[in-house]
Amino acid sequence: MTDEAFHYDVLIVGGGSAACSAAHAVLEKTKSVGIIEKAPKRDRGGNSAMTGHIRFVFNGMEDLRPLVRNMPDDELRKLLDCGLPHRTEAEVWDELMRVTNNQADEELLHVHVTESLKTVQWLASKGHDWVPASLTNDNVLTMNGGGAGLQKRNFEILERNGAMFHYETAATELIVDKSGRVSGVRALTPAGFVTFHAKAIVLACGGFEANAEMRARYLGPGWDTVHVRGVPFNTGDGLRMAMDIGAMPHGSWSTCHASPQDIALPKFTVPSVHVHGDSLNRYMYPYGILVNMKGERFIDEVWDTRGRTYASMGRAIMAQPGGVAIQVLDARIRELNLYTSNYRKATTTKADTLEKLAAELDLPVANFVKTVREFNAAVQPGHYNPDRHTLDGKGTAGIYPPKSNYALEIDKPPFEAWPVRCGITFTFGGLKIDANTGQVQHVAGRPIAGLYAAGEMVGGLFVGAYASGSGMMSGATFGRIAGTAASAAALA
Ligand SMILES: Cc1cc2nc3c(=O)[nH]c(=O)nc-3n(C[C@H](O)[C@H](O)[C@H](O)COP(=O)(O)OP(=O)(O)OC[C@H]3O[C@@H](n4cnc5c(N)ncnc54)[C@H](O)[C@@H]3O)c2cc1C
The missing domain is CATH 3.90.700.10 (Succinate dehydrogenase/fumarate reductase flavoprotein, catalytic domain)
Structure with a gap:
């Protein structure tokens, strides 16, 4: 099967929640979406499959109602009475600025804050739901079944709607045409190299937390031997491939x-x-x-x-x-x-x-x-x-x-x-994207045609520290945005 080729309108690299959000968004415009995932099927889901919750903006009960199933109003009200009646846009903005020492990228943060409620309600419209969070959780509601439940549903919904998954398929290289447009990905499977051609590509294949060499290089001495909380698959491949073709690094590469x-x-x-x-x-x-x-x-x-x-x-x-x-x-x-x-x-x-x-x-x-x-x-x-x-x-x-x-x-x-x-959970350094489209930016100061990124791969939002639940929120929001823009570009 060496040098077998596949063709899609949009190809998504990675199978975490950012990738799945991107895939949901692409499927609103075209059925031709491929997802390549380095992990074997039994270990699909990425770090996202091991999470507990997602931190989103809400202004009161009415905002939560679309997220829950069969929960009477008095039960929902009781949850809000436990010390978190709302989490407003201003509060989320202030807390991320506070924990990052005012270093969060303002354009990304604006989108993260203003799109979060819309994103969780959009996920609910795709078939997800939320349940009361445990008393130690930082939220009132949490995804039904945690990250494992979210990802299980994501795969079921995406497969049912026609997304094609390729497991044990690790992207190794981006293919760029003469005009500078990214037109495909080379990937390694157990049977050899495979080429994926696509009109647009969304990179959502995680940070470099599972790569000892990159940890030592960017995070500093000692980080090469740290234990990883998550999957061994996030070895910075997407970041390296994108930077190899001139993508602009962004955010805090020395913190995580x-x-x-x-x-x-x-x-x-x-x-x-x-x-x-x-x-x-x-x-x-x-x-x-x-x-x-x-x-x-x-x-x-x-x-x-x-x-x-x-x-x-x-x-x-x-x-x-x-x-x-x-x-x-x-x-x-x-x-x-x-x-x-x-x-x-x-x-x-x-x-x-x-x-x-x-x-x-x-x-x-x-x-x-x-x-x-x-x-x-x-x-x-x-x-x-x-x-x-x-x-x-x-x-x-x-x-x-x-x-x-x-x-x-x-x-x-x-x-x-x-x-x-x-x-270590995940790394904060990533690629510079256009906050409104997810399109990856070139060091030459222009967007890279055909290339989008989401999730842990986006640099600039988190610096030094973080507020619990923000990673899943960022992945879902920028995944949705990147999928929407990538499919629009692919069909243009
Ligand atoms: C144990 C644990 C608990 C956490 N709890 C929370 C929480 O409660 N709330 C929260 O907001 N955040 C939490 N996080 C952080 C959260 O997991 C991330 O912020 C979020 O999952 C990022 O989503 P992602 O889709 O970018 O990455 P991932 O979900 O990690 O997905 C990346 C995918 O890319 C694949 N991949 C990697 N390289 C390649 C390649 N070359 N080719 C193809 N595929 C590739 C990987 O196999 C993986 O499936 C937790 C993390 C861990 C490890």
Whole structure:
């Protein structure tokens, strides 16, 4: 089958949620859409298939109604009464500017913010639905079945509507004609090279988080050996292929989404073995303290809400000796019922005294006990309210680093400790696109004819940090936009 050729109006590279959104949009104009996916069919779905939720703008109950099925008004109202009555465009704009230190690309952010509600409602019109989110989630609603459910439905709907999937087919090169238009893709299959000809191409094949060489090159020393939370397939191929033909790199190539994960996090995960609910996430750090293997605190655990800090917390953990940190909590947190279910199977150590806990963890005992005592003495009075959406201002005074919110003494045995490592989720550096069409821009300052990009491949929206659920939102929105523009170009 070497040099077999296929022809489509639009070819989509990758099979994550950004690619699927693009495919839904293309199918509104033409049935001639091919999707090439590097993974085997059993592991299709990309990182998207392992996600929990999507963060979108809504102004109240009426905006959520089209997303849910068979949910009475009073149930929906009750969800909104739990501290998140709305998430307005202005709020989403402000929070992404806040977490990125005002470095988010304003044109991309404008589209991300103004198109998000439209996009989730459009996904609902394609056959998706939303259900109440868990109490630790940063949203009121979450995709039915999480990312796995979303992707399963995506494949069923797309296959039913005529999209052609090619699995174990890894794009290796873009084909460009004399005019500079991208007219196809070369791809490697188990049987050899295959050529795909198309009138327009959407690249949605992820970042470079699973490529050790690129991680070291762009993220810096040490990142080559970090464990990856997601699939081993996102090795930066689309970014490399596009830059090989002159695509403009954009955004923050030296930062990424990386979060605290159980010390037992494997090197990679694939959708067929991933446990829904992300059992390896260790996101309870706001309720206790984080220490390194010297027994010292190294960061303000709650400078903002968990959903706005966890994606940059991984980098702080990686910078500690051995790239390891310990989350320390005490019996009060159990009594307050704050533990999330995924801690049930976590790697842990429990002891009746701080000294015994430190000894079990091989921490310098005196140093660790001194850290906890100093922390306890620095806790200020105030109303403790560890609400997932708001900060309580109950912090410490006189220690560095401070803990700015949710500060409670750690003095009630038994004490529990959770060793964590950094897990990289996805990279922030990507390609420069036209925010309104998804068309990839050339370093010469002009758009590249026939080439569009979406999802993790888009650079500029996230810099240094991120707000939980924004990756899936960006992928769905820019996927829809790229698919719409690519099919219009293909049929022009
Ligand atoms: C465990 C985990 C949990 C997460 N939870 C959330 C969450 O709750 N909310 C949220 O917003 N974000 C979450 N994220 C981030 C989120 O997954 C991404 O932001 C989003 O999925 C990006 O979508 P995508 O389609 O660009 O990438 P992906 O879904 O990763 O899809 C990329 C696809 O491209 C394929 N591919 C790669 N190279 C090639 C090639 N050369 N040829 C063909 N195909 C190729 C891959 O196999 C993959 O299927 C999570 C990520 C992980 C790993």
